Amino acid sequence: MSSVLVITGTGTEVGKTMTTAAVAAAALAAGRSVAVLKPAQTGVLPGEPGDADEVARLAGAVTSVELARYPEPLAPATAARRSGLAPVRPAEVAEAAGKLATDHDLVLVEGAGGLLVRFDDEGGTLADAARLLDAPVLVVTSAGLGTLNTTELTARELRSRRLDLLGVVLGSWPNDPDLASRCNLTDLPVVAEAPLLGALPEGCGGLLPANFRAKASSWLAARLGGTWNAETFRAP
Template structure:
């Protein structure tokens, strides 16, 4: 990997929830750490539990307290704005920026996992896309590798563009053990043609990634292989 830092981090979004943001964020963090980059992780907002932050913390092998990695932990597994409304506490964006500031001073590169997809509401008039702007980070989009992904990926890319978000690439991810077929084979080329965004990784399913604490060394080997680091111009 050619180390010549351009941005100070990466915001990981996806075409929706349960697409592989945490797994891919963790894989990227573990791999960067393995080549000697001082990498930090953040999951600013979680809904339901703090398992994403724990997964990221384990993969990146950092010692920050969970409430710094994951400052806003909402009670209900709902869109953040909805959970916050039920709980009666609006989400404090300024506190996220402060915590991000603290972490980004400590680390040379930050991997920040979003919540749901890019248009998910955080407060009444504040979406994930607005958070990306506040943190001033380029974005990597995670999408499913199989049938149905073209539409969701195109919508996500167009929404990001309309909102002047810099897209660094798309990673296709397989979240179940189903046999792959023609859709998986033909999707990368069609998505690149339609969006003009490079596919910078194609991550197959592996049961070991489903563990709450996968072996970081396994993650490094797996993500070294399945991310095309030469197309991902982070450094």
């Protein structure tokens, strides 16, 4: 992996934080130092744990950094405007990630919502930060009906911006997958034009941290430091 990896989703609640934690845990298990950067945390009050804190709880000894926090659960630009607080701008994200990369083997930048969610009123997004960093992007998506459209749209946008789509991870693989979910294992790499690089089991965030760390590598493909195999996973 590159020293900086940007992690985005096809929307909210698709498993970005769990995927970030799994990638961090796998890297730590391989002896790498890891930093997790959350540019904009929304919907969390001061003193409450945010996404970066959750990654640290599950993955272990990571450096967790949050650039801005806004109390309302809204897009960062909207939340910043309503709170009267300064927005986060892509250049700030890139600068912070670059500094972390000087003394960490891997920096994971976890976005808020999807790729084009706005950080500021000028239209700055996570995609802009990825371009400034020249960093690959990992897309986290859902397993079931509707995911093909949102995944393809995200992949097309990344390609239109000449950003490197590393691959796609299913952020929550259901315990009892339906027909659409099973078919999507074959169709997602096709529409994304990128490999399927993992599938996290539904509810894995409820595991004890020690169990999460022990199992994280089995949910991720070799390109993310794991042992998961897409062909084996697809087999009936």
